[in-house]
Amino acid sequence: MKSNPSGQILIHIRCWMTSTASRVRGLMARHMRFRALAWCPAHNARSGLPKLLITGTLASSILFSGCSLSRKKSPDELQYADGDKPISSYRGHNTAIEYPALDNITAHAVSISSEPRSLQRRVDDEVREVTLHEMMIAALSHNQIIETSALGGVGSKAVLTNPNGVASVYDSAIQETGILFGRRGMDAALSDFDARLASSLTFSGQDNRVNTAGLPVLQNDGGAFNTSLSKAFATGATASVISNWSDSWSNSPNNVYPSTYQGVIGAQITQPLLAGSGVEFTRVAGPTNPAFGSIAGVSQGVAIARINQDLSLADFEIAVRTALRDIENAYWDLYLAYRLYDTSVTAHESAFQTWREAQTKLEVGTLKKAEELQARDRLYETKSNLELALNQLYQSESELRRLIGLPMNDGTVLRPSEEPIVAELRPDWQASLVDGLTHRVELRRQKWQVKSLMLQLDAARTLVRPSLNAVAGYNVLGFGNTLGSQKVLDPATGTPTNSALGSMSRDDLNSWTVGMQFSMPVGLRQARSQARNYELQVAKANAVLAAQERSIAHDITIAIQDVAAAYTAAQSNLNRLEAAKERVELLEAERDVGTLTLDLVLRAQASVAAAEGAYYQQIVAYNKAITNLNLATGRLLEYNNVYLQEGRWNPEAYDDALLRAQARTHATDNPNLRSDPPEFASPHPIGSVELLTPAVHDYEVLSP
Incomplete structure (x- = not known):
């Protein structure tokens, strides 16, 4: 019997071949001889297990022998009890081109667009002058x-x-809200410092036989309610507050009370002292997490998310x-x-x-x-x-x-509607170079990359030390046969027993822990390798920065050359155009009087068209060269009066920010606390461009 995907029961009737049957009879004969040996009187003392073993061996041998020797039937040879039915769920392939079940709205600019203009569809549409x-x-x-x-x-x-x-x-x-390793946003980085609340409520029970006189079955029932609140701090410390309560009941005659309540309320704190310690490390690498140290590296902190x-x-x-x-x-x-x-x-x-x-x-x-x-x-x-x-x-x-x-x-x-610039522009080489090395976005981006790697290198060097943590904890314990009531009398003294909650304040039951935890991989091979890797990355990033500066200087050079070449070529083509027009006028006058062939007139007209086209091509190339010069110097956005600014937030967000600013303003500073980390960002470019070659303003222009 076999069950198909639609739930129907399929009955396969197979016929044994003659050769298969003869081989099975041979196997049965051999198994019968083995069975006769197994049932000899010398081995019949404990006959239950051998009998079961022999029976299973014989059945499995016959079964597997039949399976291995039977011929698989083709679909045409099989007959089903319910007759033939059309197959609806069969596919003769595994992979095919399919389309997602998504009905998107067509873009507005596409849905309202008319048929485009072409040489086969020349329409007289309205002209729209644009700047x-x-x-x-x-x-x-x-x-x-x-x-x-x-x-x-x-x-x-x-x-x-x-x-x-x-x-x-x-x-x-998208970057601001990222949560993945290496692409975390500010919210994800700050979430490492959020307090974490954990709570559990469980019940259990057990009935078990024990080897004790007078107690055939030991019964234990219980429940537990555990709550903890933990938080990581910028110094690398982690603190937690716990409240654990349990209720247990047992029928053991050795217990004073059949039902008891136990509780623990306490606090623990762990502060790294060597590896992974300090605000500087945590703001770069984030709180230490041994489970993800080799995966996350030292790039999960708030500072790296900001960069x-x-x-x-x-x-x-x-x-x-x-x-x-x-x-x-x-x-x-x-x-x-x-x-x-x-x-x-x-x-x-x-x-x-x-x-x-x-x-x-x-x-x-x-x-x-x-x-x-x-x-x-x-x-x-x-x-x-x-x-x-x-x-x-x-x-x-x-x-x-x-x-x-x-x-x-x-x-x-x-x-x-605008005409291109036709006035001559002579860029200053050193001023353009200073602008490019100061305002190019690529350099700012690479400097951010260098700064990020330098911060990560400092954090990685912090880990090339043993792990030494200071730990401390204090717990208040409670015990009683009731949780809060004190009406039950102690059978030994006849006085009311303390409840579990009451014993915490009167019985002086507590526990405490103070000490140090030390661990160190012998050799610190992984930590040293990580620090060396960041050293190499910083070296490469600085080399890339120098290469970018050389490339920007080359871009400015090419842009200045293109500006000069386009303007010069435009002037030459303008002179060519004027000469070609004058030539056409003279040749047409000679043609009119019959002293000139038509060939020279046609060539002159073609020359005028070519000269005019070349002139406008060079004028456009001149304006494009000016655009490329502004791009090479990093002034293109400023030249076009385009500035990037953060979008508007919700009004409630501005109110919350103002309240926090007022709270910080009226707060009292701790004179022993250094709360200002070293700055790694500035609203303006840092440093200056050093050019060792003096500027040359008076130079002789050589004639071509």
């Missing part, structure tokens, strides 16, 4: 997930390839800075797309006008067919460039919409 500052405000207001530019085409955006790694407005709060929060804020600031840089680049890319489109329109109109004139001259016989075809070739070339420029305009506008969180098409067309 760069307006686009930045929209991005900071709309986006909960910080969008950045993506390279690589479809599917390469970070929100698709690495959704857990993208920056968001929730990251700081982790600052690291999270630095990551968020980097993400916001990158997003603003991408928005500014996308804004100028859209400006360039409009300029290139206008240039393409002008070039196409010029080519069309030239072709019309060529066609007219061809009809009157004053122009060769080849020259008319050349004009037509130029016409379709400019038409193709015009279409590609229009498509690039559509894509640039869509990219700007994506970065600021707008729908792909809301019935309006974004068009930049």
Whole structure:
């Protein structure tokens, strides 16, 4: 019989094969001979156990012999008592693509978006003039997930390839509320110092036979109610208060009272003196927990949680800075797309006008067919460039919409209303370098990392010592056959007995403990290895900090070079554009009088379009270079008037904070208590930038 998943009982009828039956008969014959030997008179004194053993051996041998020799039936050969039924719960695979049972709400920007504009859908939508500052405000207001530019085409955006790694407005709060090792927030770190209340109420009973005359069954019943309150302190000490009560009843004739109450009320304290002692250690590593020491390390304290929060804020600031840089680049890319489109329109109109004139001259016989075809070739070339420029305009506008969180098409067309900077900018090298080494967020983040590792190194060195704890405890004991009543008389003295609660105040029953606890792994190998590991991490972090400073100096150098190169190239292309326009005017005048071929005019018109496009490309590159310079010097957010600030709390939170501040203000300080730990944070940059090379302001500009 076999039970299937649906609860039906399946009856399998198997037939023994002839060869199997013959082998079973041989086994039975051998077992019968063994049974005859086992039942000889010499071994029949205690026949119960051998009889049971032989019977079990014979049955198991026959059973396993049949199982090993039987052939497994295929599903088609089996017949069931209830007939054939369609199989509904069978699957011929183990893994398949499935979808979560989640019905999410479609993003608002997607649900209200219209069909996007394209070369096949050219619509005359309303033009919306926008400024760069307006686009930045929209991005900071709309986006909960910080969008950045993506390279690589479809599917390469970070929100698709690495959704857990993208920056968001929730990251700081996620870090603040973290509870995992290495990523604990302030609340989780402070929770180690919360008082812990534990309580238990249990009842028990036991009836047991004992080897005692006159007492066939010993009965014991009891109950226990235990309560404790423990707390860890910043010095590394742990203190606890206990209240344990028990009630026991027994029918033992040796007991004075059949039912008694016992109670203990006491307090214990343990203070580390060597390893794991002191406020400096606890604020970095947290309270000592031997059970998780090798897992948690020395990074579970309040100070490290605070630094982790600052690291999270630095990551968020980097993400916001990158997003603003991408928005500014996308804004100028859209400006360039409009300029290139206008240039393409002008070039196409010029080519069309030239072709019309060529066609007219061809009809009157004053122009060769080849020259008319050349004009037509130029016409379709400019038409193709015009279409590609229009498509690039559509894509640039869509990219700007994506970065600021707008729908792909809301019935309006974004068009930049600001003109790019065309004035010459000559950055000061040393001033830019000082700004970069002072205000770059990456350096601040790495300095936080170095500070965190230095604090952990000091805490790890504290553990390279034996564990020596001072312990003390005092308990008040209580005993009585009642918990609170004193009406029961003592059978020996005839006086009322003390209750368990009353005996605590009158019987002077107590216990106390004072002493030291010492433990030390011989060699302190793990503690020394941990300290050495943090020494290496600090060395690496300082080396990374120096490498970052070199990289920032390189970024500033490249940015200054790009600013100079873009401005110089823009001026050259402007001169080229003016020359090309003047050339077209002269050539068109010669063409009109019939002294010039059409080929030179077409080439001159193409040169004007190329020069104009190159000029605007360099102007946009110049503005992008200025943006990169502000980013390299750490002034991009300040340049765009963007500042990060904590959001508003509940009004009750401000009231609670004010009450605590007033309480601290009116409190009396303990002159023997050092309550101010060394500061490891500052609202302003610490230190100065040392540049050994003197600044050079007067230099000769070499002509190219």
